[in-house]
Structures are given as structure tokens and as C-alpha cells.
Amino acid sequence: MQDIPAPRRTGRWPFRRGSPPPLAETLWRIRVTVPDTPGALARLTARLGRLRVNILALDVHPLAEGAVDELVIRAPADLAENTLVNALIEGGGGDVRVAPAAVSALADEPTRAVLLATWLAEDPDDLPRVLHQLLSGAELSWVEHEHTEALDGGSLRLRHPDGGTFLAERPGLAFTPAEFARARAMITLAHRLPPPPGRMVQLGERTAVLRRARPQDLDGLLDLHARCSPETLRRRYLGAPQTSRRALRTLVSRWSTHTLLALCDTEVVGTGSVFWDGDSAEVAFLVRDDWQNRGLGRELLRRLVDTAVAGQVRSICLHTYADNTAVLHLARLLGHPVRRSIADGVLTLELAPAAAVTR
Structure with missing residues (x-):
């Protein structure tokens, strides 16, 4: 009997002869308010079905009146965003929000909360x-x-056990009780966890420990400025220089600013901060004179930029004097594209992260 040759592997899924190739598709995340009436969700999904949309995930968040539905859909790639929005409105939806989604969006909300x-x-x-x-x-x-806590439509206040309040605002889209409960649980968890240990860095013959600043570090930060x-x-x-106790207190607030300290034994020998501004961030650092030219500035700047990139910002700015070539050199070592501009003797370096860092 003659041997039958094995089929060649092409790396493609086999189709029947004459069948059309698969259509290109796009994932979308949808958030829409639906009336609390029988058949409301069915009317919405039926309207989506006419657009050849496939619903892959659905979460329902009950409200006092109606419900907020979150959907992840797979739609033809040529489906325009405004067509999708109009279909949702025609299907009875309100407060419609749509955005392109990644495959990770298929994880349900409890799974995402665990992550x-x-x-x-x-x-x-x-x-x-x-x-x-x-x-x-x-x-x-x-x-x-x-020190307040409240859920009021598109405004959410979350009290921290140590004092102070997180304020979340989302105009035009109310927060759900489930979102409030999950955020409350995250704050409780963070409060119960011990602070992370500092990270030791070797700088020539010297060793420093880098860690986040705490309110009790204010005196050490004042001493650093006094010795510069x-x-x-x-x-x-x-x-x-802004070296008053009041000015520096904001740098050691645990939640308003991301500030790193570099310590040698108990002395603060350097510091750096990330200042958030929407989808951009500004970084700045300070190293005590006797610790300069040892690599501490590079280490602080690298960690600050990594933090800003992890926050998924689009740009990171650093301001210095135009003659400060050392900072320009450090910025170039970070591996991100750097754009320079000079105005009134001040050099602005704008770093464009190549991609957002994900864990």
C-alpha cells in the first residue's frame, strides 16, 4: 500500500473550499445605563445584534433607578464608534460610554479586583x-x-483610616454601590498591609536605601535641604528654594505625592518626587552635595520615571537650567525618546514613554 504523505502545516486554520475568510474584528468596552423595566436589556442586545455584534462579557450594577451595564463586545472592524453609540441609544440606553478594549477586558470585575x-x-x-x-x-x-465618606452620583468620597479622604469624580456617569464597596475594600486592605521595605542600592563604596516618604520623615527632609x-x-x-516646613509637608504626604527618599543610616541624603497632572507627570530630584556624582541622581530619576510610566502617562517632564548637561545626560540613559525645549534659560526635557508598564 502506498504511503499517504502527511499534510503540510501552514500555520493557518483550515477552511472549507469556497468559504469566506474570517472578518477582521475589534473589541469594545461599553458602559450604559438601562431602565429597570422588563425586556430593557433584551431590546438593547437585539439592537446590537443587528450590527453583527457578539457580547463576550456582561456585568450588571443595580442602581436606585435602573442599572448600569458593562459589556465587552466583539464587532466588525469597520463598525464606526458613532454607529455603535447610536445603536445603544436607539436600544434604550443612556449615559453611553464606549472605548476600544484589549483582550484583558474580558476578565470580569471580581477577577480584575483580585488582580x-x-x-x-x-x-x-x-x-x-x-x-x-x-x-x-x-x-x-x-x-x-x-474625613467624610459618601456616594453621590458621579462623586465618591472614601475616608482613609489614618485620616484624609480620597475624592473620585466622574461627571455624567454615576458610581455604583459595587464600585464603592470594592474601593472601600482596597483602602482597608492597603491600611492593614505593612509598608514595603526599602531597596538597597550600592553606589561605589557607599550604600543607600530607597523607600517611599512618610509624614514622619518631614524633619529628615528639612535637614536634607538645610545641608544642601x-x-x-x-x-x-x-x-x-521652597524649604519651609509647610512647603515640604506636601512631599511627605503618603497619598498626594509620590516621593522617594534615599537614606544612609538615618540621614536623608537625597529625594525625588513625581507630580501628577492628568495624563502627564513632572519629576524632580535633589541630592546632597557630598553624595553627588555617585550615581544616586541616576537611580532616583530612573525609579521616578518608572513610576510615572507605570501610571500610564503620555509624557513625563523634567525642568532644569539650560547649562545642567548632567541631567540631560541622565535623561538620555533612561531609554525613552527625549524632546528638548528652552525658554528663559530653563531647559524642559519631555520624555515620551515607549509603552505603558504593566505588571
Whole structure:
């Protein structure tokens, strides 16, 4: 009997002769308010079906009146966003929000919450970023002297056990009780976890420990500024240094600013901060004179930029004097494209992250 040759592997899924190739498709995430009436969801999904849309995931969040439905759909690639929005409105939906989605969006909300909790387990100081991810589309801020907690439509206040309140705002799209409960659980978890240990870095013959700043580090931060030369402070603050206790207190607030400290034994020998501004961030750092030219500035800047990139910002800015070529050299070593601009003797370096860092 003659041997039958084995079929060649082409790397493609076999189709029947004459069958059309698969259509290109796109994933979308949808958030829509649906009336609390029988058949409301059925009418919405039927309208989507006319567009050859396949619903892959659905989460329902009951409200006092109606419900907020979150869907992940697979749609033909040529389906325009405005066509999708109009179909949802025609199907009886309100407060429609649509956005392109990645495959990771197929994870349901409980699964996503567990993933975010693992971030906190690694670093409780990641709480603001976790809340921002959890409360999709919300603007998050920290109110130091407020101690309230409330769920009011598109405004959400979450009290921290140590004092202060996280304020989340999402105009036009109300928060759900489920979102409130999950955010509350994240804050409780972060409060119960111990602070992460510092990371030791070897800088020639010296060793420093880098860790997040705490409110109790204010005196150490004041001492660092007192022991820096006027020229070092001038380069950091581009003019009159802001070294008062009141000015520096914001840098050691655990939630309003991401500030790193470099310590040798108990002395603060360097510091750096990330200042968030929507989808951009500014970084700045300061190294005590006797610790300069040892690699500490490079280490601080690298970790600050990594933090900003992990926050999924689109641009990262650093301001210094135009003659500060050392900072320009450090920025180029980070591996991100750098754009320079000079105005009134101040050099602005804008780093464009190649891609958002994900864990």
C-alpha cells in the first residue's frame, strides 16, 4: 500500500473550499445605563445584534433607578464608534460610554479586583493607582483635612483610616454601590498591609536605601535641604528654594505625592518626587552635595520615571537650567525618546514613554 504523505502545516486554520475568510474584528468596552423595566436589556442586545455584534462579557450594577451595564463586545472592524453609540441609544440606553478594549477586558470585575489586590500586596503605596484603575474613567484626588465618606452620583468620597479622604469624580456617569464597596475594600486592605521595605542600592563604596516618604520623615527632609548648598537648591527649584516646613509637608504626604527618599543610616541624603497632572507627570530630584556624582541622581530619576510610566502617562517632564548637561545626560540613559525645549534659560526635557508598564 502506498504511503499517504502527511499534510503540510501552514500555520493557518483550515477552511472549507469556497468559504469566506474570517472578518477582521475589534473589541469594545461599553458602559450604559438601562431602565429597570422588563425586556430593557433584551431590546438593547437585539439592537446590537443587528450590527453583527457578539457580547463576550456582561456585568450588571443595580442602581436606585435602573442599572448600569458593562459589556465587552466583539464587532466588525469597520463598525464606526458613532454607529455603535447610536445603536445603544436607539436600544434604550443612556449615559453611553464606549472605548476600544484589549483582550484583558474580558476578565470580569471580581477577577480584575483580585488582580488589583495583588498589586497592593506587593506595594500598599500603590493604592492611588489601584483606585484609579478600579474606578474606570474617574479623576482621583486626595483631600488631606477631610474625613467624610459618601456616594453621590458621579462623586465618591472614601475616608482613609489614618485620616484624609480620597475624592473620585466622574461627571455624567454615576458610581455604583459595587464600585464603592470594592474601593472601600482596597483602602482597608492597603491600611492593614505593612509598608514595603526599602531597596538597597550600592553606589561605589557607599550604600543607600530607597523607600517611599512618610509624614514622619518631614524633619529628615528639612535637614536634607538645610545641608544642601545654595547652588544645589537653586538648580532643584529654579530660583528661590521652597524649604519651609509647610512647603515640604506636601512631599511627605503618603497619598498626594509620590516621593522617594534615599537614606544612609538615618540621614536623608537625597529625594525625588513625581507630580501628577492628568495624563502627564513632572519629576524632580535633589541630592546632597557630598553624595553627588555617585550615581544616586541616576537611580532616583530612573525609579521616578518608572513610576510615572507605570501610571500610564503620555509624557513625563523634567525642568532644569539650560547649562545642567548632567541631567540631560541622565535623561538620555533612561531609554525613552527625549524632546528638548528652552525658554528663559530653563531647559524642559519631555520624555515620551515607549509603552505603558504593566505588571
